[in-house]
Structure formats: structure tokens, C-alpha cells
Amino acid sequence: MNVKDIIREIQANREEGIKDLYLVACGGSLVDMYLSEYFLKSEAKQMRVSLYTSNEFVHAVPKALGSHSLVVVCSHGGNTKESVEAAKTAQEHGAATITLTHNETGALISNSDYNILYKWGEETDVKDNPMAIIFNIAVEALHSTEGYDNYEKVMKGLEQVNTIIAKARVQVAERAKAFAEKYQHENMFYVLSSGASYGHAYGFSICSLMEMQWVHASAIHSGEYFHGPFEVTDKETPYILLMNEGRTRPLDERALTFLKQYGEKIEVVDCKELGINTIDDEVVEFFNPIVFYSILSVYRAELAEIRKHPLETRRYMGKVAY
Amino acid sequence: MNVKDIIREIQANREEGIKDLYLVACGGSLVDMYLSEYFLKSEAKQMRVSLYTSNEFVHAVPKALGSHSLVVVCSHGGNTKESVEAAKTAQEHGAATITLTHNETGALISNSDYNILYKWGEETDVKDNPMAIIFNIAVEALHSTEGYDNYEKVMKGLEQVNTIIAKARVQVAERAKAFAEKYQHENMFYVLSSGASYGHAYGFSICSLMEMQWVHASAIHSGEYFHGPFEVTDKETPYILLMNEGRTRPLDERALTFLKQYGEKIEVVDCKELGINTIDDEVVEFFNPIVFYSILSVYRAELAEIRKHPLETRRYMGKVAY
Structure with missing residues (x-):
């Protein structure tokens, strides 16, 4: 199931739609989420966004977390215990949960509504790596709730960026x-x-x-x-x-x-x-x-x-x- | 005018009330705002909160900024140029603006709807220093829009904390x-x-x-x-x-x-x-x-x-x- 269909299904099944997006992970996976936090802080007119390191999300659960929330949790290895706990916390509070991992047997997968098994490594297109996928989720979530004027431009950029990177890698060698x-x-x-x-x-x-x-x-x-x-x-x-x-x-x-x-x-x-x-x-x-x-x-x-x-x-x- | 009255007046004069709170400053003054960002991320069920270093707020104006926004800008010396610009940006977008400074002639003051001239120095009660005042603003804004169950407890805490600090200072000497x-x-x-x-x-x-x-x-x-x-x-x-x-x-x-x-x-x-x-x-x-x-x-x-x-x-x- 692609990002667009996942977001569409979540929106369809939730009375209030997605009102707030929580980006939750640890270390390198959290790093992959800052772009999406910045994007929504800047571009969203109504949707709320919060970024949390997993263990803080688990210990200091935000009061808004509920059925109108979408929680995105990412763990490369799929078994980061704080992130698995965070996904559980999200589900216990009735939030829609999308997890991302590179490990098809990761514990994270059994604690989410949707899991995206992402590609990794230099030979992959960056649009299939977690930073771009999470960005895609944020953009789809925004566009499907309040509309986003530059949606098509972002989608085109996601198709372009890998080529830019390929050239730039040579340039910086x-x-x-x-x-x-x-x-x-x-x-x-x-x-x-x-x-x-x-x-x-x-x-x-x-x-x-x-x-x-x-x-x-x-x-x-x-x-x-x-x-x-x-x-x-x-x-x-x-x-x-x-x-x-x-x-x-x-x-x-x-x-x-x-x-x-x-x-x-x-x-x-x-x-x-x-x-x-x-x-x-x-x-x-x-x-x-x-x-x-x-x-x-x-x-x-x-x-x-x-x-x-x-x-x-x-x-x-x-x-x-x- | 105290914080409670300022917030009450802003709410009364704005059709949609306060829907989002922007915390904007540089360096040490921005540091004073993280508490309030954390508080609203955790406690608000609907209100949005964003924290920005002033120059980023000015260059990458968030699309949601408007008449339903409250922007808090703080500068100790009152003339931090990025923060003065940020207050101007807020006003140009029709947002309610509260500034805080320790300098009664600071340029910041002429660029806000309300200014709080705060006290400073070891002999002052910390509840009159910027971190606590900004926290008070966040709590009042939340309580006056969606209600906050622990409002009285926070207000009591603000009365207690200076005494705790006085003892602790001796303890750590x-x-x-x-x-x-x-x-x-x-x-x-x-x-x-x-x-x-x-x-x-x-x-x-x-x-x-x-x-x-x-x-x-x-x-x-x-x-x-x-x-x-x-x-x-x-x-x-x-x-x-x-x-x-x-x-x-x-x-x-x-x-x-x-x-x-x-x-x-x-x-x-x-x-x-x-x-x-x-x-x-x-x-x-x-x-x-x-x-x-x-x-x-x-x-x-x-x-x-x-x-x-x-x-x-x-x-x-x-x-x-x-």
C-alpha cells in the first residue's frame, strides 16, 4: 500500500480525520523526521505537529493523543525498545499508527496499523528512504485535510532529488x-x-x-x-x-x-x-x-x-x- | 496590566480567539521559552505551539500566522534586531503580539500590542522573570481557550518556586x-x-x-x-x-x-x-x-x-x- 492510499484510508476511517501528527523515533530515525516537523510548522494552517524522542513520548504522553492523531514511528532495525513502546502507546490511545523499518521481522511491525518496509543503501532511490517517505506522509496528510497548494511541486521534487544527489556525490568526491x-x-x-x-x-x-x-x-x-x-x-x-x-x-x-x-x-x-x-x-x-x-x-x-x-x-x- | 488581563483582552477582541501561540526570540531569551513549548505540546488538546529563533520566523514566516495567532517575543535588551523584526512581522500579519524586555526604551516595545517590562537580578522573585512570565502566558492562553485542569496548581507553583530556589542556592553553594x-x-x-x-x-x-x-x-x-x-x-x-x-x-x-x-x-x-x-x-x-x-x-x-x-x-x- 503506498503512502497516498494509507493516508486516504486513515482519513476515511476516522470521524475527525487527522488533526495532529506525531513524529516519534530515536537518534538517526528521529533525525529523519525534523524535515517533516519543519514542513508542517511552516505550511500547515491547522494541522498540529509534534516531534518526540520515543522515550519522552512514552513517559510524558501528550494529552491530545487520541483517535484524531496520526503517529509515525520509525526504527531502522525495527526493535528499538523505546520506539516499540511508543507505537504501543499510540495504539493504546486510539491513534492511527504508521511505522517504518528496514527489518521485515522487527517488533515494531506488529504494533502499528500500517508498516512501510523501506529500502536502504546507496543503490536505492532516496525517495524510498525514510526521510523522504516520512516527508511524503506529512505532505499527504496535510493535502488530504486542509489542502496544500504546492503538493504537485513537492511530488515532482521527490522524483527529481535522486538525480541531483547522484551528480552531487561525484561533485564532492x-x-x-x-x-x-x-x-x-x-x-x-x-x-x-x-x-x-x-x-x-x-x-x-x-x-x-x-x-x-x-x-x-x-x-x-x-x-x-x-x-x-x-x-x-x-x-x-x-x-x-x-x-x-x-x-x-x-x-x-x-x-x-x-x-x-x-x-x-x-x-x-x-x-x-x-x-x-x-x-x-x-x-x-x-x-x-x-x-x-x-x-x-x-x-x-x-x-x-x-x-x-x-x-x-x-x-x-x-x-x-x- | 497583568498576564491574565492581557490574555482576557486578546481573547475578547479576536473573533476566533487564540488558536496558535508562537514563541519567538534569540539565544538566552529563546531558552526561556522552551518550557512553554514543552508545556503546550504536552497539555494542550487543541492549541498549536511553535518555537522559532527570530530570524527564521522572519525569513520563513509560517503560513498559519494570522489574526488567531498570539506571538510572544522576548529580548532582554529590547533591541535585538531579529526580534524587533519578528514582532513587526507578527503585527503585519495581524497577530496579537506580547513583547517582554528589561529595557523600558527598547525598540521592541513600539512593535507590540502589549509589553511586559520584567524584573531582573538575584533579588527579584523568579515569577517576575521572563521564563515564568512566558509560562504564565502559555498557561493563561490555554486555560482561557480550552480550559486547563491544573491551572490552580500551576498558579500555586509560581508562588512557591522562589522559596524553593532560595533554599537550593544555599544548598549548592x-x-x-x-x-x-x-x-x-x-x-x-x-x-x-x-x-x-x-x-x-x-x-x-x-x-x-x-x-x-x-x-x-x-x-x-x-x-x-x-x-x-x-x-x-x-x-x-x-x-x-x-x-x-x-x-x-x-x-x-x-x-x-x-x-x-x-x-x-x-x-x-x-x-x-x-x-x-x-x-x-x-x-x-x-x-x-x-x-x-x-x-x-x-x-x-x-x-x-x-x-x-x-x-x-x-x-x-x-x-x-x-
């Missing part, structure tokens, strides 16, 4: 190697972005750097940077700036201007320069984080290689009790 | 000195919390450590910690854990258990141990960040003293163009 060479001995990075991509600044920090490379990291919103965080800027500290195309680009540009003057170790990944503008201006901003995810995966692979620290190495996750 | 002594040479901290206080983990990171001490910092949600960030945990890296009383306490406790086993430099500030439980169980969680703000100010003052780095010292903010 050499600079990703240079990045890894230059920054291999650093032990802390700041990652800046804004708008739809702030979540991916957070994601690159907690997943790619902290979890996969055991390197310290801190995500800062490009707009917030000037209200405290910029005081630590110096020529020794490395900054990765994820520059969006779209409405919040001026925030990223302002950060870049400052960093160029007062910093020195600055790595810019710029969706505009990487060719994202074939997507319609009115919706292009929502595609930045989809591009960033794939492109920064090239950077992290090079970092892992030169640091001889494979991306899969863990010391705690799945190895000790917690 | 020696340990804040010990903290400063022990950690004065560290150049990076992680700050963890959950629920209503996650915003204060962020706030202590960006304001107290980065802005005021030029020390690197990264805020991590206690629930998210186990889904990536915990992989950097070791006996060399300092962690400050802000433990909440209330529904999300189990998330903080879980982080503590892990940190005790795999970390070594751990500073715990625990609202339960600091006597927050005189506030009613059903609302106590919302008071954690109010207590943390005041208590962590004791810690940062000791850190500033021993590091001979006054809290007011800046190299960029207000000193260079940006």
Missing part, C-alpha cells in the same frame, strides 16, 4: 577526501544549519561524528549562532556549515560571512552549489536535508577511512546493557 | 565551588536533560558556557543520549546532568546510571534533591527549568570567578559587526 585529510585529527566539530536542515546538523553531529567516529560534536542553528555560540569561534575550531537553498539561506550566509572573518577551519556544503535548484523555488527548501544526508555520507565515509575507524564500530550500542 | 575547582581547566562539556528542562541544557551550553566562558559545549536530550551520543562517553569528558522531577525523570535516571558506569566526570544537579517536591506532583515537572536557571547561575558564577573570566566578557557580541 574529491573535496570529501580533502576534508577527511585535513580534519582527521580534530576531536570536536560544530555543525551549523537552519530551516529544514537544522535536524541534519544535529544528525551529522550525533550519528556520524559522535556515534560512528567517537568525535565530539555540537549542532548549532545558524540563526542562534549569533546569540551566544559564536563567542567560541576561533581559528582552531572546525565548523561544518550546511548551507540551504530557500528561505533560510540568508541565515546560513550570515554565518558564513562571520566564520570567514573569525574562523579558519570551515567546511561548507552548499545545496545551491550542488545543483538543488532544478527543484521548484517554492518547495526547494524542503529538499535540502535529503541532499545533505546523502552528501554528508560521502564525507563521513572518507573520515572513517582515513581515521581507520569503521562506521560500524561501537563500544556501547548493542554491546553493553543500558 | 559549596558544591558549586567544588565544581568550579574541579572543572576549571576543561574545555568542553556535555549538558544533558529531558522534558521541560531540555531547553535549559541547551541554554546552559550556549549562554553560560559558550557565550560567557568561551568553553565548548553540546546539549543532549537524556533520551537521545542512548541513540548515538553516548558513544563518546569516557572518563575524560565532563557531563552535567540536569535531573528533573516529574514524568521524564526515568530518562535522566537512566543517563545517570550509564554515566556512573562509563564516565567519571559527572556533575549532577537534581531538582528532587533540591526540594522541588513541595510543588504539586501533577505540575512539578514544569518548574524544573525555572529552578535550574537560578541554580546553574550559581555554578557559572563560581566557574567565572575561578577562571578569572567575568560573565560579561565578550569578544564579538556587541563589539564587532555581524
